[in-house]
Amino acid sequence: DISTQKELELRLEDYKEKIGKISNLIPSFRFWNLFTPKKYDDALHNSYDMLQLITENIPHYIFWKDSNLVYSGCNSNYAKFIGALIPEDIIGRTDKNLLRSKRNFKSTERLERDVLRTGIPIINQIEKWEVENSDNIWLNTSRIPLRDSKGKVIGVLITYEDITSRKKDEHKLIESAAKYHDLFETSPNGVMLIDLKGNILECNSALEAISGYSAEDFIGKNIIQLKIFYKNGLEILLNGFKDLINKNQIELVEFQILTKDNKISWIQIRGKLISRKGVTLILVVINDINTQKTIEQALKENEKMYRELFDTSTVGIMEMDLKDNKVANINPKLLNILGYSREDLKDEDLRLKIIHPEDLQKLISPTQEEELEFRIFDKDGEIAQKIAKSKGIKIITSDSAVSVNGKENNVRGITLKSGKKIQCDLVILAAGVTPNLEICEKTKLKTNRGIIVDKYLKTNIPEIFAAGDVTEAPDG
Numbered sequence: 383d384i385s386t387q388k389e390l391e392l393r394l395e396d397y398k399e400k401i402g403k404i405s406n407l408i409p410s411f412r413f414w415n416l417f418t419p420k421k422y423d424d425a426l427h428n429s430y431d432m433l434q435l436i437t438e439n440i441p442h443y444i445f446w447k448d449s450n451l452v453y454s455g456c457n458s459n460y461a462k463f464i465g466a467l468i469p470e471d472i473i474g475r476t477d478k479n480l481l482r483s484k485r486n487f488k489s490t491e492r493l494e495r496d497v498l499r500t501g502i503p504i505i506n507q508i509e510k511w512e513v514e515n516s517d518n519i520w521l522n523t524s525r526i527p528l529r530d531s532k533g534k535v536i537g538v539l540i541t542y543e544d545i546t547s548r549k550k551d552e553h554k555l556i557e558s559a560a561k562y563h564d565l566f567e568t569s570p571n572g573v574m575l576i577d578l579k580g581n582i583l584e585c586n587s588a589l590e591a592i593s594g595y596s597a598e599d600f601i602g603k604n605i606i607q608l609k610i611f612y613k614n615g616l617e618i619l620l621n622g623f624k625d626l627i628n629k630n631q632i633e634l635v636e637f638q639i640l641t642k643d644n645k646i647s648w649i650q651i652r653g654k655l656i657s658r659k660g661v662t663l664i665l666v667v668i669n670d671i672n673t674q675k676t677i678e679q680a681l682k683e684n685e686k687m688y689r690e691l692f693d694t695s696t697v698g699i700m701e702m703d704l705k706d707n708k709v710a711n712i713n714p715k716l717l718n719i720l721g722y723s724r725e726d727l728k729d730e731d732l733r734l735k736i737i738h739p740e741d742l743q744k745l746i747s748p749t750q751e752e753e754l755e756f757r758i759f760d761k762d763g764e765i766a767q768k769i770a771k772s773k774g775i776k777i778i779t780s781d782s783a784v785s786v787n788g789k790e791n792n793v794r795g796i797t798l799k800s801g802k803k804i805q806c807d808l809v810i811l812a813a814g815v816t817p818n819l820e821i822c823e824k825t826k827l828k829t830n831r832g833i834i835v836d837k838y839l840k841t842n843i844p845e846i847f848a849a850g851d852v853t854e855a856p857d858g
Contacts, residue, residue: 392531443542445472446528451494452476454537463542486511497525497538508545520549572649572668578627580605583663592649592670594642612638612646619651626653626664636671648675702733709733721761735759739855817852830854 437444437457445456453472461469464480472480481487489509497504503526511519521542528537572589576582585600593610600608606616615637622635635651650669655662692699698716700709709732717723726732733742738757781798786809788794795805817832828834828842832854839847839855 441543443544444540446537446539447494448537449498449535451491451498451538453480460542493523494525494538494540497527498535501527501529501535503527517546519544519546521545569667572670574600574664574666574668576605576664576666578662578664580623589668592641592647592668593639610639610641612640615639622651622653623664626655630655647672700736707733709736719760720758726761 440457441459443457443460443463445460446454448454453475456464456469456472458469461467461472464472466472466480477487477490481490493504493507496502503524505524505526507523507525509521509523511521513519522545523543524541526539527535528539530536567586569586569588572592573584573586574582574589575584581604582600582602585597587597589600590596595610605619608616611619618635618637636648637651638646639649641647648671650671651666652669653664653666656665657663692711692713695713695715698719699713700716701711702708703710712720712722717726720736722732729735736758738759741757778798781800781802783796784799785797786793786795787797787803793807793809795803796809797803819829819832822829822833826843827846832852833841833848835841835848835853835855837855839849839853841848
């Protein structure tokens with residue numbers, strides 16, 4: 383009859399309205415129109431199936447309550463969220479029975495009663511929920527009044543979207559931005575953020591200490607408008623940017639700038655391409671190297687002065703490389719004294735030929751800064767006592783003493799083998815032994831001026847040791 387048909391039509395419209403409200407809450411869904419079947423009972427059944435299909439397949443939590451805030455139904459997602467086995471388990475119950483957190487209960491009840499009272503929906507409200515034995519969760523909630531055919535509010539439809547993961551990502555992003563800002567501002571180096579057209583977007587306060595210009599003097603300007611470049615500094619920077627854009631790398635570039643107080647200063651630039659919100663930008667780090675350059679220049683000048691003194695000195699000078707334990711350099715004066723040429727300095731074992739083995743160790747292992755006297759050999763192998771001569775000591779190597787003139791307590795001089803007499807007040811006699819190495823010639827022992835041993839007196843034959851005047855220790 384006509385009354386049954388009208389009732390079916392009203393129920394059909396009611397379900398269409400419910401489906402429309404749900405589909406509008408979920409942007410990823412399109413709402414489609416139902417074709418009107420021939421029989422209204424089929425249409426009602428199809429509408430119910432469609433509503434059930436939507437609510438069960440969307441990722442949201444969906445439920446609805448009557449005007450007394452008693453549950454009338456929900457989807458499976460919400461049943462699982464609330465701790466029910468199946469959606470039917472919550473019908474006829476209230477949040478007071480289901481929600482474990484009193485805070486959550488009081489908050490949701492107040493909002494739902496406001497919707498029932500005013501008939502005004504509350505859409506996309508972000509809420510933080512307490513969850514027992516778990517981390518708190520974040521929900522994007524919507525509460526929409528449900529009306530009967532006469533427009534009277536008879537209940538409320540609620541949807542929850544779990545946005546906890548999104549909120550965590552947002553929090554991480556905020557923390558990251560804060561760290562970036564702190565690093566940006568506390569960096570001892572100047573930092574600039576420039577777009578690919580050369581416009582300066584950001585810079586930190588350290589740049590003012592380097593250039594004398596404030597951040598406001600840089601931000602919003604193009605780098606070619608800046609007045610800080612000295613000589614070809616801008617050209618060097620632009621070439622560096624070209625390499626950065628084309629090769630995604632920039633070598634360290636150095637150039638001079640003119641500070642605000644009109645002083646010339648050195649800076650070092652390095653850059654990197656970064657992406658911010660999908661836009662490629664240039665991150666530029668500026669390092670003040672003016673002090674370093676000043677030191678480098680002073681070092682060059684001192685090195686030049688030292689080399690000039692080294693090469694022109696009237697005193698023999700030898701440089702020892704203590705790290706590699708070798709003669710690093712000998713100046714022309716000492717080369718001349720010893721009879722060596724500059725080419726001879728390439729000899730890795732030159733130190734063993736020049737310095738007496740007994741004196742070598744005290745040269746390469748000094749305990750403190752002090753004046754040392756040591757014996758050196760010239761190219762012919764003779765001992766050159768140059769330090770002794772410089773102190774007024776006369777050395778005679780081609781003659782020998784045969785007698786002492788005078789009495790024991792009154793020495794007047796000595797007589798040499800050549801017959802020459804030398805006057806003196808004191809005679810010191812020192813005896814040394816020249817090793818006879820002939821016995822070693824038929825063995826495998828290595829010899830030079832003596833049997834060569836290491837610092838443990840071991841020869842090249844592990845079972846044989848040697849000691850005393852018969853030995854020669856290259857390492858002292």
